Structures are given as structure tokens and as C-alpha cells.
Amino acid sequence: MSFWPFVRNRTDDVEAVLKEERPRVYRLALAITSSHDAAEDVTQEVLCRYVLSAPEIDAPRAWMRRVAIRLARESGHASEVQLPSDVLQRSLSPDEAMAVAGALASISLEHRTILALALMEGLSYREIAEALQIPMGSVASRLHEAKKAFRKRWES
């Protein structure tokens, strides 16, 4: 915050973006990694990278999403599903949440990612295509495959 409250500077803008985007980045990372610790690490890394290159970024949200996806994928499968307590408290049944997280952890990273983008973030096919850097025509089929893979694990 600058001395004059009506004058915004670059630091204010960066701080505002960090504050607003942090929960979004974290939950996306958590949905992909299924691990609180891994999601925290990914979030930290994404935000650090953003601070370093903020002036060059036009669309922070899309940029952070792409970086979060890449880093979460690089961090790979978590050894065990680890959901934070507030997520468990918010879910109707903690056991069910853990079961869903377990089933998601057993499908591929690509499938997990596209499910999170479509069902959690509510992105359009075009936004998903941009985030994953795949053709828009592939989004629907990949999403269908992801749901099918999850259903197979969930019902088994």
C-alpha cells in the first residue's frame, strides 16, 4: 500500500493478484497432485515465478494456471492421498472425499487435470485447450475418456 491510498503502484497490483489467485492455484494443484504438501510447494513456486516476471505477463490467471499444471504434473503422483482438514470438513462425507481422491489419484495425470479444469474450475473447452496446449477438438474426447477412467476406478 502506498502512502496515497488512491495511487496504485506495481507492488499493489502484484499483491492483489497474489492474494486473489493463491487459493485458485492451490486448489488446482491439490486436485492434480491429491497432496496438500505438494500443492503448497507448487503454489509457492508459481507465485514466486509470477513475482519475478509479473511485468511481462498480460493475463496472470491463465499464466498461473498453465504454470501450476506444468509444475503439478512434474511433481508427479503423491505417495499417498493427503487432503487438508478444511476440505474434509466441507465435504458431505470425509470418507467419500477420500475415496474420490483415491480414485482420482489412480487415474492418469492428464485425466485428472482435465477433470479438474472442467468440473472444478468450470472452464470452457477453449480455455481448457489453451491451458493444456492441445487442440480444441481433443478436449471433449479427452474429457470423456477421463470420466470413463474415473468411473471404472470408482465403481470397482
Next chain:
Amino acid sequence: MNTDRALRRYYGALKGSTRRPVWHTVGWVLTGPVAVALMLLVVAGLPSGAGVRAGDFLLRKQAQMLGLASDGKDRDRLPSRKPFALRGCARVACADGRKIV
């Protein structure tokens, strides 16, 4: 359980949407009718003079606070019971150094 529903619930919990008990929804649904009923009561009560009486009471209290009326019982001697008239009257009375009731 339905696969889509399980996924929706899970992602909803991740996203931070909290569970809302049934009464929360019922309360919001009832807000509209209750508000309308209150408005109807107010509108229906106005012609019966409730509003006028309430205004009168406040004016008498105001006059007492200003030292313009002793107990407010002599309101019939006021030239008008309407708020703006009383205020005008009170101003004149103050200027003359007299009490209006």
C-alpha cells in the same frame, strides 16, 4: 453412487463451497413472501391512522424535549397535528419566547 455427483461434491469441497443446511435454503425462499406480507401490513395499516398516531407521538415527544410542551396532552390546541406545521409553530414560539402548549 452416481459418478458425476461424487465428482461434483469432491470438487465443490476443494473449491470451497460450503455445505448449506436445508433451513438456510428455506429461510432464503421465505424471505420474499415475508417481505411482501410485511409491506402489505404496513400499507393496510396506514389508512387506519396508525402512522398518524405514531407521528403524533413522536412530535409530542419532540416538543417536550424542546421545552415547548409540558406533557403533550394539550395537542388539540396545536394549530395542526401535521409535522411540518408543528415544526413551524415551534420555531415561531421559540422566537417569541413563548410556549406553544
